[in-house]
Amino acid sequence: MARKPVTQDREIPSLILQGEASITRYAVKSPHGGGLAIEVRAGKSKRFVYRYRIAGTQATVVLGNYPALSLARARLEHAELAALVKKGIDPRKHVASEKAKNETALTMDELLGRWLDAQRVAEVVKPKTLQCHQERWNRHLKKTLGNIRLIDLTRAHLAQALEITRRATKDETRKGLGTLNQMLDYAVVHCLIEANPARLLRPKDFGASAGSPRERWLTVPELRRLWKGIDEDLGSGGSLAAGGRGVSRHATISLPAANAIKLLILTGCRRGEVANMRFSHIRDDMWTIPDTKNGRPHSVFLSRQAKALIDEQALYVNGDFVFESDRPKSDVIEPILVDSITRALRRFISRSLSDMEPFTVHDLRRSAATNWAERLDAEERVIELCLNHLPLNKLVRTYHRSRHDDKKKMLWQRWGELVELEVANDPQKNDSNGNVIEFIRKVK
Template sequence: MKLSDAKCRNIKPTEKIQKLTDGAGLYLEVKPSGAKKWRYRYRIAGKETIFTIGDYPTISLSEARVKRQEATELVKEGKHPTTIRQSRKVKNEWESVNTFQALAHEWIEKNKSKWSENYKRQIEINLRRYVFPSIGKLPIKSVESAHILVIVQKIEKQGVDKRKGKKGSPSIALLVKQWCGAIFRYAVVTLRAEYDPAAPIQGAITRPRVRHHPHLEGPELSGFMRALNAYEERGMRQTIIALRLLLLTFVRNGELRLAIWDEFDLENAIWRIPGERMKMREPHVVPLSKQAMQLLRELKTFTGPFGFIFPNRSTANTAMSNTTINRAIEYMGYKARITSHGFRGTASTVLHEHEWPHEIIERQLAHAERNSVVKAYNHAQHLSKRREMMQWWADYLDEIESKVLEVD
């Protein structure tokens, strides 16, 4: 006779264990302590086994019958319900640990040595802002392409900051998709995901037109040198030296601002920039022209011989502000016509026009070589040829400036 809820609820414990049968292997076990448990008796390969379904009344009679039926289906397939439940428990525990957010943090930790601090911070901020609220707590295996598509489309439409009037940010959307893809690929190679769900949505976001840093063409240099000479009458000498060194070395703004005196070998006219300050995270060597050396020796009388070559005048133990040089360019009347980064484009254009070898120019610009064979070959850095080119570039600028001064 089948059980009823009333009978299960009202049965009193005795000194011995009682078993109330419901049929098809299901019974309610009542212990002397009063505890009641649902159990299911079954056979596989002629061997009888007991599967504990759970406690009553936490699991009601109707729920116990459903779970009994599920267990019966497993038994028909030759599977032990206890083994399956243990496997599911392990899987659930594994998934609760291997969430998208957990894998993202692990991926960042593994790769951060290859990135600049600014790039690492950019990744963390955008993942925290756009991705983690949607899929951060999901097991990484359960994240689908549709999740990623919704996230990147939302970024594309909403933009980064509504208060600043931005209507959309396809550039950030593409970066977020790229980072998500890298996290999934990391999960795949560490056997915690089976595929990259970001891959199928390739092309879903329209790639924005690349906007290069404003830079001057060769013929415009004479006007800039005239403005620079005029600015020297009212500008801070250290800022003027920074401007001239950027023009002479065409390194990036941050590579110059954050330079310290220990990086300079003035005896051999070499500046060695450590990899952690370079965009591609590889050390870079800058041969110094005679003109650059003269400026550095002058600068050393102001700020040397220890610490930053361009210390911040207002805040101790910090470098010159990242806006100082661009602000000076604005004062010279060149706002929107060139930025501190634009000196690189100007130098590259002029050097190519004067038929200096492309690989020498690219090496001096510290651009990454994608071809691994060529990269290995270029490891020698072509230092003697680059030294010759840098001196030519400095003399070329001197010649332009001399002509400007003659006219004035």
């Protein structure tokens, strides 16, 4: 007696082996034609199969085990394979190809590694930029996206990762989207995916649009509050002068971070440049920064006040880095982390300067530049050179480099003197008559 085809999922658990056979096959009714069946096997799980004839030969392809593969899903897969047979394509080759594709599919973490390796070989992007991509991935995106296979990636996955990142940081959400777009564009070019699912996502979708350029800068009195506050914080018992190792149990800020912040004020340099400062890059009163944001070496004149900070650091470190990390990841001496300067300043502001208008580490660079103009009446082109900003015009750029070294040196020197008189000290205490000293010498 012929067995009735299986029509509902609830019928499958009651299917049994017939007689002494090791396999009993039951036909499954499908709207997509015949050939779909479920096999009951001795000592094994039931499984769906598709039996078909192609090129005059009978063949069978396994769809999957029940109940991991449901009846509804088996019918959908049956439809796909039956359509292939109608086109003269053997489903076994298709299934083998899909299996190979799945086994070799890159995860998002593997894609990032391949993309970064390609960028390093091309040598178009600076190593520091590639490091930022890696750190951003590790810190904000890897946990959510790292193990997702590229072929399974959807826009929803990306949106979820960016939403999570936005809860912590707006700026890194915008930059994270940039990282994702670049690595996924690489995947498209190398035929790993058909389209980049990140291209339709925009920073504003996550409230992470770039804000207006910051205009915050600290006046000399504000810089004095910061400088004096740092000195008072360090004076609580852990400074070198007090016989400590530069870190007080009661201080908010460590000596290396404090001196780095002061050097930022004195030089107007970027935090990364100061954090990676080396003694081997200093010759007398000239500091040469080999790796800068614009890719060109930058020479900075070190005022007497800046040199004093560096000399103090020399008592505290063991290697070539002026600002040495006290928490290296290995036995190798490493510089202080760039972000540690930012965190140190943020903690200090929160504890000691909470009544001041908020400011960031980069605002110290803007503060130096603005005070060079406001207090020292320096010309714009000299300030731009001290900041290592390159003019767009190449002829002007060459002229700047060749004609203004003395003016740059004078500007840093005079700024160091002003900082000593009015930032590190109270100017009203420097004048025996009680008058505020007006400190201006035009630098042109």
